[in-house]
Amino acid sequence: MSNATPLLEVKNLRSGYGRIPILQGLSLSVHPGERVGILGHNGMGKSTLLRTITSHLPTSDGKVSFEGKSITGASPTTIARSGIGYVPQGREIFPGLSVMDNLRVGCRLSKRPETDVLADILELFPRLKAYLDRRGGALSGGEQQLLALARCLCGDPRIVLLDEPTEGIQPSIIEEIADTLKAAAISRGLAILLVEQNLGFIAAVSERVLILQRGEITREVPPDAMHDIERLEAFAELA
Template sequence: MPLLEVKGLSAAYGLVPALHRVDFHADPGEVVGILGHNGMGKTTLMRAIMGFVKVTGGEILFDGQSILPASVNARARAGIGLVPQGREIFANLSVEENLQVGIATTGVDIAATVAEVLELFPRLKRLLDRRGGALSGGEQQLLSLARCLCRKPRLMLLDEPTEGIQPSINDEIAETLKVLTARGGITIVLVEQNLDFIAGLAGRVYAISNGVLDRQIPREQLTDPRAVSEFMGFVT
């Protein structure tokens, strides 16, 4: 049974439609990629699944149960974690405090959980006392990922994790995500514009354009930018 099922999902900002009958699923332990340019609906889809955007039609099932009535906090407690575009860390808190804030209300052993997550992010270990706002963009992205993992999500929604990040840290992020999926127990929905990054991680990749997600890109064509553009509707 899929961990996440999105069925005929439509969403809007006020009276402005943003998603149009989106269908896809993610199985346990799978990485599903959603590829699209800016303004095509990627972020809206992530925020709708998390509960930040009004759903106007369709259904979202998590582990077989509808989560549409659930609040953002209830979805997080159920095991859904969002790493948002722009990272949204606490700039005035230290790295360690950022990680602790992420799990302060979960009832877990905070010190043990932080230590466990930091094993995946050795770069952050030497930055624990540094303010989040003093980190580079790449280090902030690593912190955002680590903070999400501190809540031990079963499903991670990653919204353009490579945006504005230097290639070396993109490589760190990719390797960390590969470790997570290799260990099993975590499912990832990854929205991106970076073709190489998404192709290196996702088992299935869909194209989204103007709020419509109806085209799966064959894996053998992910290395051909022109073919990908055709699937996304940018080449005729």
């Protein structure tokens, strides 16, 4: 896989908030269908990375490429339409809209007929079938996260960027989210870039895990440590 052309490539990326630098020349790549996790303590730049890739924060230096083409500085809408899905921390569903209408909003990014997209999504997210007429804001936190993921996948992205998807969610739905993400990756060839602090979740979903420290990728977790939670925790503590 490493010899193939990356789907998403970040080179020497620098970004921050005003005059406060956060990303310090960060580089990484994600290949088609690959699931990559990023571990790091709060304040190390995990959310900043995803916000910069999607142009919700400006890039001060470096380059972001998708499918071999530069998207540095493109608008968030252009980036979304190119095939990059983004589920931010806090989910940001439309609480006043029904579950069905939330999903329909996501369908606007797909080139397929809405009925086909919704049928596929509800097969992947069966829990949502019972809530289609319910307001998004009336769902539990875990159900809202499932809705946010489903809405994102309605756009048929080639890669999904996920920011702390397990935050504040009950364990039973965390497991369901992990299973759903892996199923989507396999059935759709979906790539995933995941920032997360839940070690069990990141180990369950990811094929590779990178350590983010002070705005830079400092190391990659060895393959034999990927599913050893104690060793993974030791790597996380070093970040």
